[in-house]
Amino acid sequence: MTYPWWQGAAVYQIYPRSFADASGDGVGDLRGITAHLDHVASLGVDAIWISPFYTSPMADFGYDVANYCDVDPVFGTLADFDALVARAHELGLRVIIDQVWSHTSDRHAWFVQSRSHRDGDKADWYVWADAKPDGSPPNNWQSVFGGPAWTWDARRQQYYLHTFLKEQPQLNVRNAGVQEALLAVGRFWLERGVDGFRLDAINHAMGAADLRDNPPAAPSNRPRTRSFDFQQKVHSQDQPDMLPFVERIRALTDEYDARFSVAEIGGEESDWVRKDYTRPGRLETAYGFDFLYADHLTPALVRAALSGWPGAPGEGWPSWAFENHDAPRAVSRWALPEHRDAFARAKMLLLAGLRGNIFLYQGEELGLTQVAVPFEKLRDPEAIANWPLTLSRDGARTPMPWTADGPGHGFTAGEPWLPFGADHADMAVDVQEADAGSLLHWTRRVLAMRRMEPALRWGTLRFLDAPADVVAFVREYEGERLLCVVNLSAEAREVPIVWGEMVLAYGVEGSAFAGYGALIARAG
Incomplete structure (x- = not known):
């Protein structure tokens, strides 16, 4: 393909x-x-x-x-x-x-126009809503950066929505x-x-x-x-x-x-x-x-x-x-x-x-x-x-x-x-x-290895059983199978998995993986 x-x-x-x-x-x-x-x-x-x-x-x-x-x-x-x-x-x-x-930004020309009055051509380009009867925000939504996701705007006499900073008014998409x-x-x-x-x-x-x-x-x-x-x-x-x-x-x-x-x-x-x-x-x-x-x-x-x-x-x-x-x-x-x-x-x-x-x-x-x-x-x-x-x-x-x-x-x-x-x-x-x-x-x-190996760019992925702290999987594409094994622990691990030709490895000798040892090899 x-x-x-x-x-x-x-x-x-x-x-x-x-x-x-x-x-x-x-x-x-x-x-x-x-x-x-x-x-x-x-x-x-x-x-x-x-x-x-x-x-x-x-x-x-x-x-x-x-x-x-x-x-x-x-x-x-x-x-x-x-x-x-x-x-x-x-x-x-x-x-x-x-x-x-x-x-x-609240300094974008669209927002400057939108906040100026409720009947202009950009009036509905942002999310505006009236206050509740007690003056509080229209709902309970919160900003990613903390605090309510609504800021009162005196020009419009409405709240505008901002998922992030108050300087980042939400577009009405x-x-x-x-x-x-x-x-x-x-x-x-x-x-x-x-x-x-x-x-x-x-x-x-x-x-x-x-x-x-x-x-x-x-x-x-x-x-x-x-x-x-x-x-x-x-x-x-x-x-x-x-x-x-x-x-x-x-x-x-x-x-x-x-x-x-x-x-x-x-x-x-x-x-x-x-x-x-x-x-x-x-x-x-x-x-x-x-x-x-x-x-x-x-x-x-x-x-x-x-x-x-x-x-x-x-x-x-x-x-x-x-x-x-x-x-x-x-x-x-x-x-x-x-x-x-x-x-x-x-x-x-x-x-x-x-x-x-x-x-x-x-x-x-x-x-x-x-x-x-x-x-x-x-x-x-x-x-x-x-x-x-x-x-x-x-x-x-x-x-x-x-x-x-x-x-x-x-x-x-x-x-x-x-x-x-x-x-x-x-x-x-x-x-x-x-x-x-x-x-x-x-x-x-x-x-360079990833670019050269079609199995790594486009192949399927199948996980294998492995010792604790070790992740192992096979990537396969058009009959070519590559084995990826990574020790995610600082401690050495024995990994009894059979592989063929080594493609690239660090901290691996036979089945012994040093702390954070890793390899990619032809599957055995």
Whole structure:
């Protein structure tokens, strides 16, 4: 069979503020990205996903968009973006960009018009509702960042909905005019040569039309740091009414050759939502949170996540990530400091073995750790609001260390917008380039293997029985069978599984797996 380029692809996420700064102002930019695309291409990934770079007041660092069709001056210009796309395509990299279509900035011209009066042409472009008789919000929905999801607006004498910050008013995506405007935004970027979209928080884009209260969440032993955690979000997100618009998004991208979209679907029970969004005629794949906030990486977690996507007829295609800009670095969540190098190698091999698309976050190829950003240097509004009870997103957004020397470590000539980790200079790109045994070189070998082996890109996945703390499965495609075995413990394990030719291994000798030992081999 001939598969589309994106199926089984490895995608590298770039967070523009923290990747590379060409202007010297301490904030990463588009020219910085372009200058370092050779590094990304050398990893062996198929595409890059660039987080928002649009005009924004930066209340949520770009996820509050004030103009969908322009570049914020801090990141550069449209010409810089065009040059980035051209260079990426020269290097064989596809370009995926974030589209934030569930909300805008409160400074977007649409919202400025909408809040000014109730009878203008943008009056119903956002979710507005009257207060209850006692003046309280229309319902009990809570913001992801804590507190009620409603803010009173004196101009309209109504409340407006915001699933995230109050500076991020919720679009009324039920409105036909809003849908047309968003599709026009998508077309604008497709015409500029992008290869697809990552649709941010897309399952939040439509709540229940009657604004019913959410029921309380069941009792839980998990800590609840936000009011958002006390509810089941059955009416504020995941509405089936959204699916016809999802089909319109797919119809738009199908007008262009070889385009691809991935939905970000959050929520504690998002598996069925991801399946709904990726049925035939809808989006190509969905990106879940199975691993991103997990306290531990265990065989049971891997089984639970992958078993939900066996490849049944009519089933969509999954995508997996262990790290991103919203989640703490995996090496800090899942391994003790003394085991992080071995663990990072096992984690990379496991990710490459999974059935579906895989996403790597910038710096993951270096083994970057979570940075304990002091309160006075925090920039993330969610972390500031809930400090010190949440692991700051800032700790995963610190700048890329390109060189070991110098205060800016090759990221900037100025003062970086967030501090570097104390251990990040030793993990810098130039240090790891000079060490043939580094994690960076290991990552290249792993991704080259995935690209070369059809069974890893497109094959079925079948789990095998294995000792405690060990995950083992077989990937099979057109008679070729590959065995993946990963010890997810720091302790050595004996794994009595027979295999043939070794393809790639770390910490394995015969049936003895060192702590975080891992292999991919021809099945015996």
